[in-house]
Amino acid sequence: MKKYLEIAKAYMKTQLIWRWDTFIDVVLAMAKVIFAWILWSILFEGKEQIAGMGFYTMISYYIISSYLFQLDKSSEISQQMTNMLRNGTFSKYMVIPVHTQAYFVAMAAGKIVFSACICFFTTILCFYFSGISFVAAINIKILFCGAIMIALGLLFMAELNYFLGILTLKFEEISTFLMIKDNFSAFVTGAVVPLALLPEWMLSGMRYLPFYYVTYLPSMLLIGKQG
């Protein structure tokens, strides 16, 4: 376990090297809050609620879900794996005493932790200075469950991308699989359109898909809705 923590730490350190990337992360986190405010201000004009959510609840949902969506760095796993398998450099992970799958998960975790911290503090500061009220669950148990679900969701995405990366061994070219996964997960996770806006039959169908639990449900839990 210690070795994987060290791997995560090494990748976290690599993120810290790039000062411009860090700056861009901060700017994007701020832009997200501003964009959400503008977008939902227009959509809420003359309305009290949309899909059972008030203005601030909707902004909070949007910010949390896009924050979680941005946290998911797992697509880098499949990209990196497919590139390395195709140019023959993947074997460097096979000759060291680590579990390759765990190595890539630790790698994604290291990258996520850094990004999570930067974006979290920027978002909090944005909310504070802009005066937008942030709607969040006040029940500790629910918050805790939400946090667990986020961790499991990110783990699921990392594993999924690892297995998609492995498909390179069979198909060599996996960009179609990755495109399907990206579009599908962006839609089903609720990061593009809040799932609450969709018809009930579609929503209940999505409950059977793991992506539902990656962004949408934790976001709803964190803003105090049960999903």
Added chain:
Amino acid sequence: MEIIQTENLTKRYKRYKKQEGLMGSMKGLFHREYEEKTAVDAFNMTVNKGEFVGLIGPNGAGKTTLVKMLTGIIAPTEGTIQVMGYYPNKLEKAFKQQYAVVMGQKSQLFFELTTEDTLKLFQQIYNIPEDQYKKNKNFFVDLFQVKDLMNVQVRNLSLGERMKMELIVALLHNPKILFLDEPTIGLDAVASRQIRTFLKDVNESKGTTILLTSHYMEDIKVLCKCSIVMNHGRKLYDGNTDLLFEQYQKSKKMTIYFENNADSGIPESCRILEKTKDKLVLEIPKEITEKVLEFYIGHYSIRDIGIEEEEIGSVVERIYREV
């Protein structure tokens, strides 16, 4: 004691035989023809503990495939293989703990970080106790004299410095076997010599068995007592490196500087490589070197004379052609 042993080791690949042109590509969408390529063919080899073995052969000879099988990256199609008592492709942790691979194109270093950071990571990966880690690190850092470079970002290191760091990372856990693939590729003469000295020291002082693949015959000649020559997946030679080169070295280069402007005669079966007023460079069959030397010393007033071995590249070409 045998540390690597293979018997009838064979690796066959199936590869897509694409027809040329756009039509060929279109046909390939519906019907594909595959051909079988034997990369390694019934290969027998034995390496003893502590040996420094050179693996040579032209491009496409099967060297990399052989090393990949020995390190467990790929499984053989046929034959038996045993490295330190393990079947490599099982990729057991205990097996991977005991060897290291350094391949020119597959860096284990993190380019954004320093070598010190990578070493810390490898300490955890190989579960090296702190005291052993410090001892090994200091040993290799002193040997390479790279103390000042340990906290420099890897991407800012030169190619030679990077290769030294790769070797330190690879050797940190005291592997029993070190597989090296072109460690001196692209390096200048000074860096190459440093790497060679380092590898020689490691082999002698730590008893590490080293299997070296290189196109630079200077590496093989200086470092490896034993060599294996392969081509088209087959083993062509397995034995003493000096004997191999001696056997295939047909000629020597003799450079003679005359005191006066001498219009010298040329002994039969010698070839002129260069001729000026007072200088003569000849390629002579190695069996008659002594006679030719006697001839010039006996007949001319000579200022200086030098005899060099045949260029290593020519010898190698001959080995690949004739073995």
